[in-house]
Each structure stands twice: as C-alpha cells, then as structure tokens.
Ligand SMILES: N=CN[C@@H](CCC(=O)O)C(=O)O
C-alpha cells in the first residue's frame with residue numbers, strides 16, 4: 001500500500017465538452033469545515049477486529065482501496081466531497097480506535113452532515129454507533145423523537161457474538177447491550193443472513209434479542225418487492241436510521257475481497273435497492289461499508305462495488 005502518493009487522482013477530461021469533473025477534482029481533504037448537508041467520508045483502517053474474530057486480516061487496507069476506486073468516478077451532482085481521513089487502529093488498540101471513530105462521527109453529525117465510514121472489519125460498527133449515540137444524546141435534550149433507532153445491517157452474519165472483548169463478530173451485541181443500559185429504544189434488522197454462516201446458537205441469540213432478519217434465500221431479485229415493503233414498514237416506525245453494509249452479503253463472485261466470502265449471497269442490485277430506499281427515507285443519519293479485504297480482491301472488483309455503493313449513498 002503506497003500511502004505517500006495522494007490517492008485522489010484520476011483521468012482529467014477538461015479538454016472534453018461539458019461538466020467533466022470527477023470526484024478527485026472536487027474532494028477536500030480536511031476533518032473540519034463541513035457545512036450542513038455536505039457528504040463526508042471517513043476511513044477506519046483496522047485489522048484488529050477481524051484478527052480477534054479469527055478471520056483473515058487485511059481490512060486495514062480497505063479505506064485506501066475503496067477511495068482509489070472512488071477517485072475517478074464522475075462527480076455529476078456533487079459540489080464537494082469531504083475526505084476527513086483515516087482513524088488508524090495500531091496493533092490491538094481496538095477500543096481506543098473505536099472511541100476515536102466515535103468522536104469523529106459525532107463531530108460530523110453535529111455539523112449536520114451524513115457521514116459514511118469505510119472500514120475496517122465490522123468492529124467499525126461499534127465505533128460508528130458510539131458517535132451516533134453521542135449525537136442523539138445531545139439532540140435528545142432539545143426535541144427528542146421517541147421513535148426507536150433502526151439499525152439496518154446488510155450482512156451474511158448476525159454479528160451478535162456475546163464473547164468479549166469485542167471483535168468484528170460482536171458489534172450488534174455490544175450496541176444492543178448499550179441500548180438496554182441507556183434505555184434507548186432500538187430495532188436491529190439484518191438482511192441477507194446465511195443459514196450456513198451462522199450457528200444454531202447465533203440464531204437462538206438473535207431471536208432472544210428480537211432481531212428482525214431475512215435470509216439470503218429470501219433476498220433474491222424475485223423477493224425484492226416484498227423485502228422493500230418490509231423495509232418500508234421498519235422505516236416508518238423508526239426515528240433515526242443507521243445503515244451498515246457488510247460486503248460479505250454479496251456473492252463471492254461479486255465481492256471476492258472479504259474475510260468470509262458468501263457462496264450464495266445477495267445480488268448487488270438487491271443490496272443497492274435496499275440501501276437507496278433507506279437513504280430516500282430521509283431518516284438516515286450515518287452509514288458504513290465494511291469487511292473489504294483487498295488482499296483477496298480480484299482486479300479490484302470488491303473495491304469497485306464498494307465505491308459504487310459509497311457514491312450512491314453520498315450523492316446529493
Ligand atoms: N464480521 C464477521 N463475522 C462473522 C465472520 C465469520 C467467519 O469468519 O467465518 C462471524 O463472526 O460470524
């Protein structure tokens with residue numbers, strides 16, 4: 001990974017007609033100065049969560065790989081894209097890195113932006129949530145919505161492991177535990193769960209926690225209308241929404257560069273439709289895209305699909 005070169009570079013089409021801007025030409029690299037409504041990107045460069053969860057390390061290189069595929073995408077309606085840089089997790093200092101991510105997310109939310117975090121493994125989510133929780137706690141002193149927080153996880157895994165310390169396999173158990181402690185109403189919905197990637201014990205724990213879930217076998221294109229209707233019902237009941245996308249929800253042929261590839265998986269078109277539906281709800285506060293492992297990618301396929309998702313989520 002060459003971090004000495006600016007990652008934001010690409011083809012310059014200025015000699016062509018019309019608006020030829022690409023993201024690398026409008027990006028501003030700073031972690032303050034954002035105005036309300038502007039898109040903000042943050043990286044969480046971390047292997048510790050996947051390593052603790054006995055997975056294949058490499059997610060640390062994820063933010064760099066995704067940014068490099070975003071750089072050349074056409075800007076279309078973007079006026080600006082803020083790149084607030086990376087939080088880097090050194091060795092096993094995971095809890096400190098997650099707390100640092102939380103502070104950055106809270107500050108981007110306080111500025112009225114809708115941040116997107118590029119992981120990192122799914123331990124990224126415990127950091128993202130900390131930032132959202134700080135923001136919602138401040139806002140609650142003004143005019144609180146009593147409607148529950150909705151977490152939409154697009155993932156082959158529940159990530160509800162109850163062992164500690166935390167890892168890439170525990171974030172939603174940590175979040176639900178924190179919500180119980182703070183009496184925060186929350187709904188956890190996981191779309192894309194694979195029966196062959198979660199033990200009976202994890203299913204039982206998910207049920208005990210009231211998890212709403214849809215399996216990969218019910219997330220194929222012929223099921224899309226029904227799943228969108230299910231999602232709409234969840235969105236209608238929610239006050240604020242956190243969208244978290246684990247790239248291992250996609251078929252291994254589409255996203256080979258992950259720690260735990262999915263033999264069946266959910267087609268990209270279904271995932272994009274669900275993600276855009278969440279965005280269109282107007283309730284989306286923060287998102288992350290996690291679990292890319294560039295070491296196992298093939299011709300940047302996984303980084304490219306992650307860049308497309310990022311573009312779709314950040315676009316005005
Ligand atoms: N974030 C990943 N979670 C999965 C990983 C499974 C695996 O490595 O095989 C989990 O803990 O179940």
Ligand SMILES: [Mn+2]
Nearest residue numbers: 122155159246
């Ligand atoms: Mn996950």
Ligand SMILES: [Mn+2]
Nearest residue numbers: 156157246248
């Ligand atoms: Mn997963």
